[in-house]
Amino acid sequence: MKNQDSKIQWGTLKRLLSYLLPYRFRLLTVAMTSVLSTLFLILGPFVLGLVITTLFEGMVNNGGIDFYRISQLLLGLAALYLFSVYLSYIQEYLMVGVAQHVTYTLRHELHHQLMKLPIAFFDRVSTGDLMSRGVNDIDKISSTLQQTLTQTITSLMTMIGVVVMMLIISPLLTLIVCITLPLSILITKRIIKYSQVQFRQQQQALGALNGYIEESYTNHPLIQSYHQGEDMKSKFTPYNASLFEANWRSQFLSGLIVPLLNLLNNVIYVVVAIIGGIFVVQRTIAIGDVQALIMYIRIFTQPINRVANITNTIQATIASAERLFQVLDISMPTSDYGSKVPEGRGEISFERVSFQYDANKPILKDINVKLKAGEDVAIVGSSGAGKTTLALLLLRFYEANEGSVSIDGLDITSIDDEVLRRMTSIVMQDTWLFSGTIRENITFGLPLATEDEVITAAIKARADAFIRKLPNGYDTHLDEQASGLSEGEKQLLSIARVMLSDPRILILDEATSNVDSRTELQIQKGLQQLKQGRTTVTVAHRLHTVRHADRILVMHDGQIVEDGSHESLIENGAYYRHLFLKEQQNGM
Numbered sequence: 290m291k292n293q294d295s296k297i298q299w300g301t302l303k304r305l306l307s308y309l310l311p312y313r314f315r316l317l318t319v320a321m322t323s324v325l326s327t328l329f330l331i332l333g334p335f336v337l338g339l340v341i342t343t344l345f346e347g348m349v350n351n352g353g354i355d356f357y358r359i360s361q362l363l364l365g366l367a368a369l370y371l372f373s374v375y376l377s378y379i380q381e382y383l384m385v386g387v388a389q390h391v392t393y394t395l396r397h398e399l400h401h402q403l404m405k406l407p408i409a410f411f412d413r414v415s416t417g418d419l420m421s422r423g424v425n426d427i428d429k430i431s432s433t434l435q436q437t438l439t440q441t442i443t444s445l446m447t448m449i450g451v452v453v454m455m456l457i458i459s460p461l462l463t464l465i466v467c468i469t470l471p472l473s474i475l476i477t478k479r480i481i482k483y484s485q486v487q488f489r490q491q492q493q494a495l496g497a498l499n500g501y502i503e504e505s506y507t508n509h510p511l512i513q514s515y516h517q518g519e520d521m522k523s524k525f526t527p528y529n530a531s532l533f534e535a536n537w538r539s540q541f542l543s544g545l546i547v548p549l550l551n552l553l554n555n556v557i558y559v560v561v562a563i564i565g566g567i568f569v570v571q572r573t574i575a576i577g578d579v580q581a582l583i584m585y586i587r588i589f590t591q592p593i594n595r596v597a598n599i600t601n602t603i604q605a606t607i608a609s610a611e612r613l614f615q616v617l618d619i620s621m622p623t624s625d626y627g628s629k630v631p632e633g634r635g636e637i638s639f640e641r642v643s644f645q646y647d648a649n650k651p652i653l654k655d656i657n658v659k660l661k662a663g664e665d666v667a668i669v670g671s672s673g674a675g676k677t678t679l680a681l682l683l684l685r686f687y688e689a690n691e692g693s694v695s696i697d698g699l700d701i702t703s704i705d706d707e708v709l710r711r712m713t714s715i716v717m718q719d720t721w722l723f724s725g726t727i728r729e730n731i732t733f734g735l736p737l738a739t740e741d742e743v744i745t746a747a748i749k750a751r752a753d754a755f756i757r758k759l760p761n762g763y764d765t766h767l768d769e770q771a772s773g774l775s776e777g778e779k780q781l782l783s784i785a786r787v788m789l790s791d792p793r794i795l796i797l798d799e800a801t802s803n804v805d806s807r808t809e810l811q812i813q814k815g816l817q818q819l820k821q822g823r824t825t826v827t828v829a830h831r832l833h834t835v836r837h838a839d840r841i842l843v844m845h846d847g848q849i850v851e852d853g854s855h856e857s858l859i860e861n862g863a864y865y866r867h868l869f870l871k872e873q874q875n876g877m
């Protein structure tokens with residue numbers, strides 16, 4: 290996947306903005322309220338200046354202070370501020386809504402896309418990376434949408450408005466203030482430049498530390514059993530130290546901006562106060578105007594910093610949007626998927642099937658085989674021969690590069706995904722359970738199953754007995770790792786789930802390899818029940834477990850080299866006989 294680009298990607302920005310189109314009227318209102326609220330804020334210091342001038346002149350001219358005018362002005366000022374706050378509230382309210390709607394839509398699209406993507410995609414992208422796209426990148430987009438628009442408008446309006454007001458009050462003093470402007474921009478830019486390098490290093494150090502923490506926490510039992518705790522602790526130190534360094538530098542540098550700008554501002558205040566004081570004495574400017582000018586200078590520097598940050602934020606957000614769109618843009622293989630369920634009982638045919646995961650590394654080579662409905666077929670062969678791959682093609686987790694795979698006479702690429710999943714099921718070595726109750730785990734994919742159907746499936750799968758011994762029976766809650774269950778029990782649950790979904794084709798990935806012999810017997814019984822009336826394809830890693838299969842396909846280097854029953858293969862299949870004898874010698 291492409292990396293972040295330092296230049297703004299206009300196409301991505303345009304596409305991101307297109308998500309805002311449905312909310313254009315709300316956005317227009319936000320823009321108008323932003324302009325108005327900023328205008329009101331800008332008028333504030335001017336009115337306050339008038340108050341001070343009135344007060345000052347009343348005292349100096351001995352004509353008495355015009356309290357009526359002052360109270361009028363103060364009331365007007367209060368109204369201005371209140372109205373400005375009210376407008377800010379409206380714009381915030383609308384913007385939060387728009388940003389959250391867009392975020393909701395993006396999350397929805399991403400999730401739907403992930404549910405549709407072929408398994409091959411997940412081989413290429415790590416779960417951590419996908420989670421970061423789904424959580425961090427969407428978060429980034431959300432917060433930018435929420436803040437950037439109003440910030441841009443208010444910052445620009447403030448800058449323009451303040452300059453106009455200052456020019457009205459005193460062009461000369463405005464000129465003095467504006468001369469210092471490039472200096473403050475220079476300071477901010479310089480520091481931002483350095484601190485950005487540090488922020489990037491901070492993110493990298495954080496990523497490395499997270500990766501290390503994840504690895505050491507998930508492998509905790511392994512670390513303990515090999516007494517590697519001390520070693521892991523010492524390996525942690527450099528990760529922690531580099532994050533400390535990067536954090537320290539970035540925070541220190543960004544913390545420098547405010548005091549430095551404050552220093553610069555104070556110098557400007559002093560200059561304006563001295564020159565303004567001289568002008569007041571010369572009666573070329575009112576004292577309230579000097580006061581207003583100083584307030585404007587204070588307001589003026591804030592939007593400069595904000596605008597400097599906005600471009601960085603937009604760039605980072607576009608990078609996030611790009612990462613999201615990369616996933617959304619992955620096109621699915623197109624075919625005339627029909628929701629037609631082919632008639633039949635599970636006949637399978639591989640015709641001239643070739644497949645490779647990576648270019649120029651053929652895994653399956655010209656596979657031609659037909660399996661009869663209801664046949665119990667085992668695939669055996671050396672490690673890496675392509676047994677699992679052949680089974681996965683049947684589930685269309687991957688699609689053949691050449692040739693076709695058919696079920697009951699229908700090419701599986703023309704069968705709707707959902708229909709295909711109802712026709713075929715797999716029981717893997719690694720059981721797939723998720724957090725939820727035992728019942729929810731069994732009814733996964735068939736939420737409308739009745740209680741009777743669930744229990745019958747569990748009884749047939751030999752799972753009912755152990756489920757009833759659990760504290761809450763079928764309502765017992767499992768965590769993500771189903772840590773309360775043994776490996777064998779997890780497999781029995783998986784068998785119950787498949788039993789309930791009642792597919793016509795069953796794929797078993799030698800599900801019984803890592804359990805004790807008593808549980809293995811239970812599982813074998815469950816599987817025997819499950820196999821009844823279905824075509825079964827067992828990917829076997831040990832030959833003795835499949836010697837009773839109706840038919841054994843022997844694979845070697847991506848091809849089926851022998852095909853027959855155990856007895857016939859022992860007699861006529863040189864390669865099978867070799868594998869069988871080797872296994873017996875190894876005492877398996």
Ligand SMILES: Nc1ncnc2c1ncn2[C@@H]1O[C@H](COP(=O)(O)OP(=O)(O)OP(=O)(O)O)[C@@H](O)[C@H]1O
Pocket residue numbers: 412646647652670671672673674675676677678679828830
């Ligand atoms: N997702 C994948 N991406 C790339 N190559 C893969 C992928 N899965 C498997 N392979 C490669 O394809 C080849 C066949 O793998 P497969 O799992 O089908 O073999 P197998 O006969 O089932 O082996 P085993 O008995 O060890 O499970 C192996 O060389 C393997 O490294």
